[in-house]
Amino acid sequence: MGGKLFRNFSFFSATLSFFLLLGIFAVLFHYAQDAIHTFGIDFLWTDTWEADEDDEGGVFGGLIPIVGTLLSTLIAMLIATPMAMGIAIFLTEIASEKVAKPVSIAIELLAAIPSIIYGMWGLFYFAPIVQKTVGGDGVGLLTAGIVLAIMIIPFMASITRDSMNTTPAVLKESAYAMGATKFEVIKDVIMPYAKGGIIGSIILALGRALGETMAVAFLIGSVMQLPKRITDPTTSIPVLLANNFAEAEGLELSSMYYLALILFVVSFIIISTAKFYFFGRKAKA
Protein backbone atom coordinates (compact mmCIF):
# COMPACT_ATOMS: atom_id res chain seq x y z
CA MET A 1 0.00 0.00 0.00
CA GLY A 2 2.62 2.55 1.13
CA GLY A 3 4.92 1.09 -1.47
CA LYS A 4 2.52 1.79 -4.27
CA LEU A 5 1.97 5.36 -3.13
CA PHE A 6 5.70 5.90 -2.89
CA ARG A 7 6.24 4.49 -6.36
CA ASN A 8 3.49 6.64 -7.85
CA PHE A 9 4.76 9.82 -6.26
CA SER A 10 8.22 8.98 -7.51
CA PHE A 11 6.93 8.37 -11.03
CA PHE A 12 4.90 11.56 -10.98
CA SER A 13 7.93 13.58 -9.88
CA ALA A 14 10.04 12.10 -12.64
CA THR A 15 7.56 13.00 -15.36
CA LEU A 16 7.39 16.55 -14.01
CA SER A 17 10.52 17.69 -15.85
CA PHE A 18 8.95 16.52 -19.09
CA PHE A 19 5.77 18.47 -18.42
CA LEU A 20 7.72 21.53 -17.33
CA LEU A 21 9.68 21.60 -20.57
CA LEU A 22 6.53 21.07 -22.58
CA GLY A 23 4.72 23.69 -20.49
CA ILE A 24 7.42 26.31 -20.97
CA PHE A 25 7.39 25.74 -24.70
CA ALA A 26 3.59 25.85 -24.93
CA VAL A 27 3.24 28.98 -22.78
CA LEU A 28 5.94 30.92 -24.62
CA PHE A 29 4.51 29.83 -27.96
CA HIS A 30 1.00 30.83 -26.91
CA TYR A 31 1.94 34.32 -25.75
CA ALA A 32 4.20 34.84 -28.77
CA GLN A 33 1.30 34.13 -31.17
CA ASP A 34 0.54 37.80 -31.94
CA ALA A 35 4.15 38.55 -32.83
CA ILE A 36 4.56 35.32 -34.79
CA HIS A 37 1.43 36.08 -36.85
CA THR A 38 2.36 39.71 -37.42
CA PHE A 39 6.06 39.40 -38.22
CA GLY A 40 6.54 35.74 -39.10
CA ILE A 41 10.06 34.53 -39.71
CA ASP A 42 11.12 38.02 -40.89
CA PHE A 43 11.30 38.85 -37.18
CA LEU A 44 14.74 37.24 -37.17
CA TRP A 45 16.32 39.78 -39.52
CA THR A 46 14.31 42.94 -38.83
CA ASP A 47 16.45 45.53 -37.05
CA THR A 48 13.64 47.86 -35.93
CA TRP A 49 12.21 47.86 -32.43
CA GLU A 50 9.67 50.65 -32.21
CA ALA A 51 6.38 50.83 -30.38
CA ASP A 52 3.63 53.14 -31.66
CA GLU A 53 2.79 56.04 -29.38
CA ASP A 54 -0.97 55.80 -29.65
CA ASP A 55 -1.85 52.10 -29.44
CA GLU A 56 -0.28 48.84 -28.52
CA GLY A 57 1.17 48.11 -31.97
CA GLY A 58 4.50 48.88 -33.58
CA VAL A 59 7.24 47.22 -35.55
CA PHE A 60 9.40 44.76 -33.71
CA GLY A 61 12.31 42.72 -35.00
CA GLY A 62 14.77 40.59 -33.14
CA LEU A 63 17.90 41.20 -35.21
CA ILE A 64 19.70 43.55 -32.81
CA PRO A 65 19.36 41.42 -29.65
CA ILE A 66 20.02 38.26 -31.66
CA VAL A 67 23.24 39.68 -33.13
CA GLY A 68 24.26 41.04 -29.72
CA THR A 69 23.68 37.63 -28.11
CA LEU A 70 25.65 35.81 -30.81
CA LEU A 71 28.57 38.23 -30.87
CA SER A 72 29.03 38.50 -27.11
CA THR A 73 28.87 34.70 -26.91
CA LEU A 74 31.39 34.37 -29.76
CA ILE A 75 33.87 36.69 -28.03
CA ALA A 76 33.40 34.79 -24.78
CA MET A 77 33.95 31.42 -26.45
CA LEU A 78 37.07 32.57 -28.31
CA ILE A 79 38.65 33.64 -25.03
CA ALA A 80 37.26 30.95 -22.76
CA THR A 81 38.01 27.85 -24.83
CA PRO A 82 41.83 28.10 -24.96
CA MET A 83 41.94 29.35 -21.36
CA ALA A 84 39.81 26.48 -20.08
CA MET A 85 41.87 23.93 -22.01
CA GLY A 86 45.04 25.42 -20.55
CA ILE A 87 43.67 25.25 -17.02
CA ALA A 88 42.53 21.65 -17.51
CA ILE A 89 45.95 20.67 -18.88
CA PHE A 90 47.61 22.40 -15.96
CA LEU A 91 45.42 20.60 -13.44
CA THR A 92 45.71 17.12 -14.94
CA GLU A 93 49.21 17.01 -16.41
CA ILE A 94 51.41 19.74 -14.98
CA ALA A 95 50.57 20.49 -11.38
CA SER A 96 51.47 18.15 -8.54
CA GLU A 97 48.54 17.06 -6.43
CA LYS A 98 49.53 19.58 -3.77
CA VAL A 99 49.10 22.44 -6.22
CA ALA A 100 46.25 21.00 -8.29
CA LYS A 101 43.90 20.60 -5.34
CA PRO A 102 43.77 24.22 -4.14
CA VAL A 103 43.72 25.49 -7.73
CA SER A 104 40.80 23.16 -8.50
CA ILE A 105 38.94 24.49 -5.48
CA ALA A 106 39.65 28.09 -6.48
CA ILE A 107 38.35 27.42 -9.98
CA GLU A 108 35.21 25.80 -8.62
CA LEU A 109 34.61 28.70 -6.24
CA LEU A 110 34.91 31.02 -9.21
CA ALA A 111 32.07 29.02 -10.77
CA ALA A 112 29.95 29.38 -7.63
CA ILE A 113 30.02 33.19 -7.50
CA PRO A 114 26.58 34.50 -8.57
CA SER A 115 26.52 36.10 -12.01
CA ILE A 116 25.25 39.41 -10.67
CA ILE A 117 28.53 39.78 -8.78
CA TYR A 118 30.47 39.33 -12.01
CA GLY A 119 28.29 41.98 -13.60
CA MET A 120 28.77 44.48 -10.84
CA TRP A 121 32.48 43.85 -10.53
CA GLY A 122 32.82 44.05 -14.30
CA LEU A 123 30.99 47.36 -14.45
CA PHE A 124 33.01 49.12 -11.77
CA TYR A 125 36.42 47.47 -12.13
CA PHE A 126 36.76 45.89 -15.54
CA ALA A 127 34.87 48.28 -17.84
CA PRO A 128 37.15 51.25 -16.96
CA ILE A 129 40.19 49.12 -17.86
CA VAL A 130 38.70 48.17 -21.21
CA GLN A 131 37.87 51.81 -21.83
CA LYS A 132 41.43 52.89 -21.07
CA THR A 133 43.12 50.23 -23.18
CA VAL A 134 40.90 49.91 -26.25
CA GLY A 135 38.67 52.97 -26.09
CA GLY A 136 34.88 53.11 -26.40
CA ASP A 137 32.43 53.69 -23.57
CA GLY A 138 33.70 50.97 -21.28
CA VAL A 139 30.45 49.05 -21.56
CA GLY A 140 29.84 47.22 -24.82
CA LEU A 141 30.28 43.95 -26.66
CA LEU A 142 33.94 43.44 -25.79
CA THR A 143 33.57 44.03 -22.05
CA ALA A 144 30.49 41.81 -21.91
CA GLY A 145 32.30 39.10 -23.88
CA ILE A 146 35.39 39.11 -21.68
CA VAL A 147 33.50 39.00 -18.38
CA LEU A 148 31.23 36.31 -19.84
CA ALA A 149 34.40 34.37 -20.67
CA ILE A 150 35.64 34.68 -17.08
CA MET A 151 32.27 33.31 -15.97
CA ILE A 152 32.23 30.23 -18.18
CA ILE A 153 35.93 29.31 -17.95
CA PRO A 154 35.64 27.55 -14.56
CA PHE A 155 32.67 25.50 -15.73
CA MET A 156 34.36 24.48 -18.97
CA ALA A 157 37.68 23.80 -17.26
CA SER A 158 36.23 21.49 -14.62
CA ILE A 159 34.31 19.30 -17.11
CA THR A 160 37.36 19.17 -19.41
CA ARG A 161 39.57 18.23 -16.46
CA ASP A 162 37.20 15.45 -15.48
CA SER A 163 37.15 13.97 -18.96
CA MET A 164 40.93 14.28 -19.33
CA ASN A 165 41.31 12.46 -16.02
CA THR A 166 39.51 9.43 -17.43
CA THR A 167 42.42 8.69 -19.79
CA PRO A 168 43.95 5.40 -18.62
CA ALA A 169 47.46 5.89 -17.24
CA VAL A 170 48.67 2.92 -19.31
CA LEU A 171 47.99 4.79 -22.55
CA LYS A 172 49.91 7.85 -21.38
CA GLU A 173 52.79 5.78 -20.04
CA SER A 174 53.16 3.91 -23.31
CA ALA A 175 53.43 7.20 -25.17
CA TYR A 176 56.00 8.54 -22.72
CA ALA A 177 57.95 5.30 -23.10
CA MET A 178 58.12 5.97 -26.83
CA GLY A 179 59.81 9.30 -26.05
CA ALA A 180 56.79 11.53 -26.53
CA THR A 181 56.87 14.95 -24.87
CA LYS A 182 54.15 16.00 -22.47
CA PHE A 183 52.51 18.10 -25.16
CA GLU A 184 52.53 15.19 -27.59
CA VAL A 185 50.91 12.98 -25.00
CA ILE A 186 48.26 15.62 -24.42
CA LYS A 187 47.70 16.18 -28.14
CA ASP A 188 47.84 12.59 -29.39
CA VAL A 189 46.67 10.52 -26.42
CA ILE A 190 44.62 12.54 -23.95
CA MET A 191 42.79 14.86 -26.36
CA PRO A 192 41.56 12.09 -28.67
CA TYR A 193 40.54 10.01 -25.67
CA ALA A 194 38.67 12.85 -23.96
CA LYS A 195 37.39 14.44 -27.16
CA GLY A 196 33.70 13.75 -26.53
CA GLY A 197 33.74 15.27 -23.06
CA ILE A 198 35.78 18.27 -24.15
CA ILE A 199 33.56 19.17 -27.09
CA GLY A 200 30.53 18.54 -24.88
CA SER A 201 31.86 20.95 -22.27
CA ILE A 202 32.42 23.61 -24.93
CA ILE A 203 28.86 23.23 -26.20
CA LEU A 204 27.38 23.33 -22.69
CA ALA A 205 29.39 26.47 -21.95
CA LEU A 206 28.09 27.93 -25.19
CA GLY A 207 24.54 27.28 -24.01
CA ARG A 208 25.30 29.02 -20.72
CA ALA A 209 26.84 32.04 -22.40
CA LEU A 210 23.85 32.44 -24.73
CA GLY A 211 21.37 32.49 -21.84
CA GLU A 212 23.43 34.47 -19.33
CA THR A 213 21.54 37.52 -18.15
CA MET A 214 22.88 39.41 -15.19
CA ALA A 215 26.58 39.66 -15.99
CA VAL A 216 25.79 40.82 -19.51
CA ALA A 217 23.03 43.19 -18.36
CA PHE A 218 25.56 45.30 -16.48
CA LEU A 219 28.11 45.31 -19.24
CA ILE A 220 26.66 45.26 -22.73
CA GLY A 221 25.26 48.79 -22.55
CA SER A 222 21.59 47.92 -23.21
CA VAL A 223 21.32 50.07 -26.32
CA MET A 224 19.05 49.07 -29.21
CA GLN A 225 21.59 49.40 -31.97
CA LEU A 226 23.69 47.13 -34.13
CA PRO A 227 27.34 47.33 -33.05
CA LYS A 228 29.75 48.67 -35.68
CA ARG A 229 32.89 48.19 -33.63
CA ILE A 230 33.73 45.60 -31.03
CA THR A 231 33.62 48.17 -28.22
CA ASP A 232 30.15 49.46 -29.17
CA PRO A 233 27.27 49.06 -26.74
CA THR A 234 24.36 46.92 -27.93
CA THR A 235 21.91 44.51 -26.28
CA SER A 236 21.18 40.79 -26.10
CA ILE A 237 18.01 38.72 -25.81
CA PRO A 238 18.30 38.03 -22.05
CA VAL A 239 19.26 41.64 -21.33
CA LEU A 240 16.38 43.06 -23.35
CA LEU A 241 14.03 40.74 -21.47
CA ALA A 242 15.53 41.64 -18.09
CA ASN A 243 15.23 45.38 -18.65
CA ASN A 244 12.09 45.81 -20.72
CA PHE A 245 9.87 42.75 -20.30
CA ALA A 246 8.10 44.05 -17.22
CA GLU A 247 7.02 47.32 -18.86
CA ALA A 248 6.08 45.94 -22.27
CA GLU A 249 2.47 45.63 -23.42
CA GLY A 250 0.50 44.32 -26.36
CA LEU A 251 2.49 43.46 -29.45
CA GLU A 252 5.78 44.48 -27.85
CA LEU A 253 5.21 42.05 -24.99
CA SER A 254 4.32 39.35 -27.48
CA SER A 255 7.55 40.06 -29.36
CA MET A 256 9.44 39.64 -26.08
CA TYR A 257 7.81 36.22 -25.65
CA TYR A 258 8.88 35.47 -29.21
CA LEU A 259 12.48 36.30 -28.31
CA ALA A 260 12.27 34.17 -25.17
CA LEU A 261 10.92 31.32 -27.28
CA ILE A 262 13.80 31.66 -29.76
CA LEU A 263 16.33 31.64 -26.92
CA PHE A 264 14.65 28.65 -25.30
CA VAL A 265 14.54 26.61 -28.51
CA VAL A 266 18.12 27.47 -29.46
CA SER A 267 19.48 26.51 -26.05
CA PHE A 268 17.35 23.36 -26.07
CA ILE A 269 18.94 22.35 -29.38
CA ILE A 270 22.45 23.20 -28.22
CA ILE A 271 22.18 21.31 -24.95
CA SER A 272 20.53 18.30 -26.57
CA THR A 273 23.31 18.18 -29.14
CA ALA A 274 25.92 18.24 -26.41
CA LYS A 275 24.09 15.55 -24.47
CA PHE A 276 23.15 13.08 -27.17
CA TYR A 277 26.00 13.47 -29.56
CA PHE A 278 29.10 14.09 -27.50
CA PHE A 279 28.55 12.79 -24.03
CA GLY A 280 26.80 9.76 -25.43
CA ARG A 281 24.49 7.95 -23.08
CA LYS A 282 26.41 8.41 -19.91
CA ALA A 283 23.90 6.39 -17.91
CA LYS A 284 25.79 3.20 -17.31
CA ALA A 285 23.84 -0.01 -17.39
Place this chain on the structure above:
Amino acid sequence: MNRLMLNKTILILSTLAAVIGVGFLFWILITLSYKGIMAIHWTTFTHDLVEGGIRNLLVGQFTMAILASVIAVPVGMMAGIYLREYGHGSKLAAVIRNLSDVMMSAPSIVIGVFVFAILVDPFGGYNGFAGIAALAIMMIPIIISTTDNMLGLVPQELREAGIALGGSKHKIILQVVIKAAKVGIMTGILLSFARIIGETAPLLFTSANNQFFTMNLTEQFPSLTVSIYNLATYPDAPSRDLAWAASFILTVIVLIINLFGRFVVRNKK
Protein backbone atom coordinates in the same frame (compact mmCIF):
# COMPACT_ATOMS: atom_id res chain seq x y z
CA MET B 1 60.12 25.42 -33.55
CA ASN B 2 61.36 22.03 -32.44
CA ARG B 3 59.18 19.73 -30.46
CA LEU B 4 60.84 20.34 -27.11
CA MET B 5 60.37 24.07 -27.49
CA LEU B 6 56.76 23.57 -28.51
CA ASN B 7 56.24 21.34 -25.49
CA LYS B 8 57.68 23.97 -23.18
CA THR B 9 55.61 26.76 -24.74
CA ILE B 10 52.34 24.88 -24.34
CA LEU B 11 53.14 23.93 -20.74
CA ILE B 12 54.02 27.51 -19.88
CA LEU B 13 50.86 28.82 -21.54
CA SER B 14 48.73 26.29 -19.65
CA THR B 15 50.29 27.26 -16.35
CA LEU B 16 49.72 30.88 -17.24
CA ALA B 17 46.03 30.16 -17.90
CA ALA B 18 45.70 28.63 -14.45
CA VAL B 19 47.51 31.58 -12.85
CA ILE B 20 45.20 34.01 -14.63
CA GLY B 21 42.13 32.00 -13.60
CA VAL B 22 43.11 32.00 -9.93
CA GLY B 23 44.20 35.62 -10.28
CA PHE B 24 40.72 36.64 -11.35
CA LEU B 25 39.19 34.90 -8.34
CA PHE B 26 41.44 36.84 -6.01
CA TRP B 27 40.95 40.08 -7.90
CA ILE B 28 37.18 39.76 -7.68
CA LEU B 29 37.19 38.65 -4.04
CA ILE B 30 39.63 41.34 -2.92
CA THR B 31 37.88 44.25 -4.63
CA LEU B 32 34.52 42.93 -3.48
CA SER B 33 35.67 42.54 0.12
CA TYR B 34 37.28 45.98 0.13
CA LYS B 35 34.23 47.76 -1.26
CA GLY B 36 31.81 45.63 0.74
CA ILE B 37 33.46 45.89 4.13
CA MET B 38 33.93 49.64 3.71
CA ALA B 39 30.21 49.99 3.04
CA ILE B 40 28.90 47.73 5.81
CA HIS B 41 27.59 49.39 8.91
CA TRP B 42 25.69 47.78 11.75
CA THR B 43 22.51 49.39 10.47
CA THR B 44 22.99 47.45 7.23
CA PHE B 45 21.66 44.41 9.08
CA THR B 46 19.08 46.09 11.30
CA HIS B 47 17.38 48.38 8.79
CA ASP B 48 15.21 47.57 5.81
CA LEU B 49 15.95 48.73 2.28
CA VAL B 50 13.72 51.75 2.65
CA GLU B 51 16.01 53.00 5.45
CA GLY B 52 19.25 52.02 3.74
CA GLY B 53 19.72 48.50 5.11
CA ILE B 54 19.27 44.98 3.80
CA ARG B 55 17.49 43.21 6.64
CA ASN B 56 14.25 42.67 4.75
CA LEU B 57 16.19 41.65 1.63
CA LEU B 58 18.16 38.95 3.42
CA VAL B 59 15.03 37.60 5.07
CA GLY B 60 13.15 37.72 1.77
CA GLN B 61 15.87 36.03 -0.26
CA PHE B 62 16.30 33.25 2.31
CA THR B 63 12.56 32.79 2.66
CA MET B 64 12.15 32.29 -1.07
CA ALA B 65 15.19 30.04 -1.42
CA ILE B 66 14.19 27.89 1.57
CA LEU B 67 10.59 27.52 0.44
CA ALA B 68 11.79 26.71 -3.07
CA SER B 69 13.97 23.98 -1.55
CA VAL B 70 11.01 22.65 0.41
CA ILE B 71 9.32 22.01 -2.94
CA ALA B 72 12.35 21.09 -5.02
CA VAL B 73 14.17 18.72 -2.66
CA PRO B 74 11.40 16.11 -2.18
CA VAL B 75 10.23 16.33 -5.79
CA GLY B 76 13.76 16.19 -7.17
CA MET B 77 14.77 13.34 -4.87
CA MET B 78 11.69 11.31 -5.70
CA ALA B 79 12.32 11.83 -9.40
CA GLY B 80 15.94 10.76 -8.95
CA ILE B 81 14.74 7.69 -7.05
CA TYR B 82 12.44 6.81 -9.92
CA LEU B 83 15.23 7.16 -12.47
CA ARG B 84 17.64 4.98 -10.53
CA GLU B 85 15.48 2.53 -8.56
CA TYR B 86 12.22 1.99 -10.45
CA GLY B 87 12.73 3.00 -14.06
CA HIS B 88 16.35 2.03 -14.22
CA GLY B 89 17.38 0.89 -17.66
CA SER B 90 13.99 1.74 -19.17
CA LYS B 91 13.65 3.98 -22.19
CA LEU B 92 11.34 6.33 -20.30
CA ALA B 93 13.94 6.87 -17.58
CA ALA B 94 16.60 7.60 -20.19
CA VAL B 95 14.39 10.19 -21.88
CA ILE B 96 13.45 11.85 -18.59
CA ARG B 97 17.09 11.92 -17.49
CA ASN B 98 18.06 13.74 -20.67
CA LEU B 99 15.14 16.17 -20.51
CA SER B 100 15.98 16.96 -16.92
CA ASP B 101 19.57 17.74 -17.94
CA VAL B 102 18.22 20.05 -20.63
CA MET B 103 16.05 21.77 -18.01
CA MET B 104 19.12 22.21 -15.83
CA SER B 105 20.76 24.34 -18.51
CA ALA B 106 17.65 26.26 -19.62
CA PRO B 107 18.30 30.03 -19.51
CA SER B 108 17.14 31.33 -16.14
CA ILE B 109 15.56 34.43 -17.67
CA VAL B 110 13.28 32.22 -19.77
CA ILE B 111 12.09 30.49 -16.61
CA GLY B 112 11.33 33.95 -15.25
CA VAL B 113 9.28 34.76 -18.35
CA PHE B 114 7.42 31.43 -18.07
CA VAL B 115 6.53 31.95 -14.41
CA PHE B 116 5.47 35.53 -15.15
CA ALA B 117 3.03 34.17 -17.72
CA ILE B 118 1.47 31.58 -15.40
CA LEU B 119 1.75 33.06 -11.90
CA VAL B 120 2.13 36.83 -12.20
CA ASP B 121 0.08 37.97 -15.17
CA PRO B 122 -3.11 36.02 -14.30
CA PHE B 123 -2.97 37.08 -10.63
CA GLY B 124 -2.53 40.75 -11.27
CA GLY B 125 0.95 41.41 -9.98
CA TYR B 126 4.35 40.30 -8.77
CA ASN B 127 4.25 37.99 -5.78
CA GLY B 128 6.49 35.93 -3.57
CA PHE B 129 4.92 32.64 -4.66
CA ALA B 130 5.99 33.30 -8.25
CA GLY B 131 9.56 33.90 -7.10
CA ILE B 132 9.50 30.63 -5.15
CA ALA B 133 8.13 28.75 -8.14
CA ALA B 134 10.83 30.14 -10.44
CA LEU B 135 13.59 29.16 -8.02
CA ALA B 136 12.07 25.70 -7.49
CA ILE B 137 11.96 25.10 -11.25
CA MET B 138 15.66 25.97 -11.39
CA MET B 139 16.47 23.70 -8.46
CA ILE B 140 14.52 20.53 -9.29
CA PRO B 141 16.70 19.35 -12.21
CA ILE B 142 19.87 19.85 -10.14
CA ILE B 143 18.46 17.73 -7.30
CA ILE B 144 17.29 15.07 -9.78
CA SER B 145 20.73 14.81 -11.30
CA THR B 146 22.52 14.65 -7.92
CA THR B 147 20.16 12.04 -6.49
CA ASP B 148 20.37 9.97 -9.65
CA ASN B 149 24.18 10.04 -9.64
CA MET B 150 24.54 9.42 -5.92
CA LEU B 151 22.12 6.48 -5.90
CA GLY B 152 24.13 5.10 -8.81
CA LEU B 153 27.16 4.87 -6.54
CA VAL B 154 25.37 2.68 -4.00
CA PRO B 155 26.60 -0.91 -4.46
CA GLN B 156 24.04 -3.32 -5.87
CA GLU B 157 24.91 -5.78 -3.08
CA LEU B 158 23.30 -3.48 -0.52
CA ARG B 159 19.99 -3.63 -2.36
CA GLU B 160 20.30 -7.40 -2.74
CA ALA B 161 21.01 -7.75 0.97
CA GLY B 162 17.82 -5.81 1.64
CA ILE B 163 15.83 -8.03 -0.69
CA ALA B 164 17.30 -11.13 0.94
CA LEU B 165 16.05 -9.90 4.30
CA GLY B 166 12.59 -9.69 2.81
CA GLY B 167 12.32 -5.90 2.71
CA SER B 168 9.78 -4.37 0.36
CA LYS B 169 11.16 -2.19 -2.41
CA HIS B 170 10.24 1.18 -0.95
CA LYS B 171 11.54 0.17 2.48
CA ILE B 172 14.85 -0.84 0.94
CA ILE B 173 15.06 2.45 -0.91
CA LEU B 174 14.24 4.53 2.15
CA GLN B 175 16.16 2.61 4.78
CA VAL B 176 19.13 1.23 2.87
CA VAL B 177 19.82 2.97 -0.42
CA ILE B 178 19.04 6.56 0.61
CA LYS B 179 20.96 6.08 3.85
CA ALA B 180 24.01 4.92 1.95
CA ALA B 181 23.82 7.89 -0.42
CA LYS B 182 22.88 10.42 2.27
CA VAL B 183 26.15 12.34 2.37
CA GLY B 184 26.37 12.82 -1.39
CA ILE B 185 22.77 13.92 -1.65
CA MET B 186 23.20 16.41 1.21
CA THR B 187 26.18 17.90 -0.60
CA GLY B 188 24.13 18.22 -3.77
CA ILE B 189 21.29 19.91 -1.90
CA LEU B 190 23.64 22.43 -0.30
CA LEU B 191 25.37 23.22 -3.59
CA SER B 192 22.09 23.75 -5.39
CA PHE B 193 20.83 25.91 -2.53
CA ALA B 194 23.98 28.01 -2.88
CA ARG B 195 23.25 28.32 -6.56
CA ILE B 196 19.61 29.45 -6.29
CA ILE B 197 20.13 31.87 -3.44
CA GLY B 198 22.33 33.94 -5.76
CA GLU B 199 19.91 33.90 -8.70
CA THR B 200 18.62 37.21 -10.02
CA ALA B 201 17.18 36.70 -13.48
CA PRO B 202 14.30 34.37 -12.48
CA LEU B 203 13.21 36.83 -9.77
CA LEU B 204 13.23 40.07 -11.79
CA PHE B 205 9.61 39.81 -12.86
CA THR B 206 8.27 37.13 -10.57
CA SER B 207 8.84 38.28 -6.99
CA ALA B 208 10.29 41.60 -8.19
CA ASN B 209 11.36 43.50 -5.10
CA ASN B 210 10.04 45.23 -2.02
CA GLN B 211 11.58 48.05 -0.02
CA PHE B 212 9.70 47.09 3.09
CA PHE B 213 9.78 44.10 5.38
CA THR B 214 7.08 41.61 4.51
CA MET B 215 6.30 37.96 5.00
CA ASN B 216 3.21 38.14 2.82
CA LEU B 217 3.93 35.97 -0.20
CA THR B 218 0.98 37.34 -2.15
CA GLU B 219 2.64 40.72 -2.61
CA GLN B 220 5.93 41.90 -4.12
CA PHE B 221 8.63 40.19 -2.16
CA PRO B 222 11.97 41.63 -1.06
CA SER B 223 14.95 40.17 -2.92
CA LEU B 224 18.62 40.78 -2.19
CA THR B 225 19.80 40.06 -5.73
CA VAL B 226 17.15 42.14 -7.51
CA SER B 227 17.99 44.99 -5.13
CA ILE B 228 21.68 44.74 -5.98
CA TYR B 229 20.80 45.11 -9.65
CA ASN B 230 18.61 48.15 -8.99
CA LEU B 231 20.95 49.81 -6.50
CA ALA B 232 24.06 49.40 -8.64
CA THR B 233 22.49 51.32 -11.48
CA TYR B 234 21.45 54.31 -9.33
CA PRO B 235 23.84 57.22 -9.69
CA ASP B 236 24.05 58.19 -6.01
CA ALA B 237 26.92 56.97 -3.84
CA PRO B 238 24.89 55.61 -0.87
CA SER B 239 22.91 53.30 -3.20
CA ARG B 240 26.08 52.01 -4.80
CA ASP B 241 27.72 51.46 -1.44
CA LEU B 242 24.71 49.50 -0.30
CA ALA B 243 24.92 47.44 -3.51
CA TRP B 244 28.56 46.63 -2.70
CA ALA B 245 27.69 45.71 0.87
CA ALA B 246 24.86 43.47 -0.32
CA SER B 247 27.07 41.86 -3.00
CA PHE B 248 29.78 41.14 -0.47
CA ILE B 249 27.34 39.58 1.98
CA LEU B 250 25.73 37.51 -0.80
CA THR B 251 29.09 36.22 -1.99
CA VAL B 252 30.17 35.32 1.54
CA ILE B 253 26.91 33.41 2.06
CA VAL B 254 27.21 31.56 -1.26
CA LEU B 255 30.86 30.64 -0.78
CA ILE B 256 30.38 29.51 2.82
CA ILE B 257 27.46 27.23 1.89
CA ASN B 258 29.54 25.95 -1.01
CA LEU B 259 32.63 25.20 1.06
CA PHE B 260 30.49 23.73 3.81
CA GLY B 261 28.81 21.46 1.27
CA ARG B 262 32.10 20.40 -0.23
CA PHE B 263 34.12 19.67 2.88
CA VAL B 264 32.22 19.40 6.13
CA VAL B 265 29.47 17.19 4.80
CA ARG B 266 31.81 15.13 2.67
CA ASN B 267 34.20 14.46 5.52
CA LYS B 268 31.49 13.56 7.98
CA LYS B 269 31.35 10.04 6.60
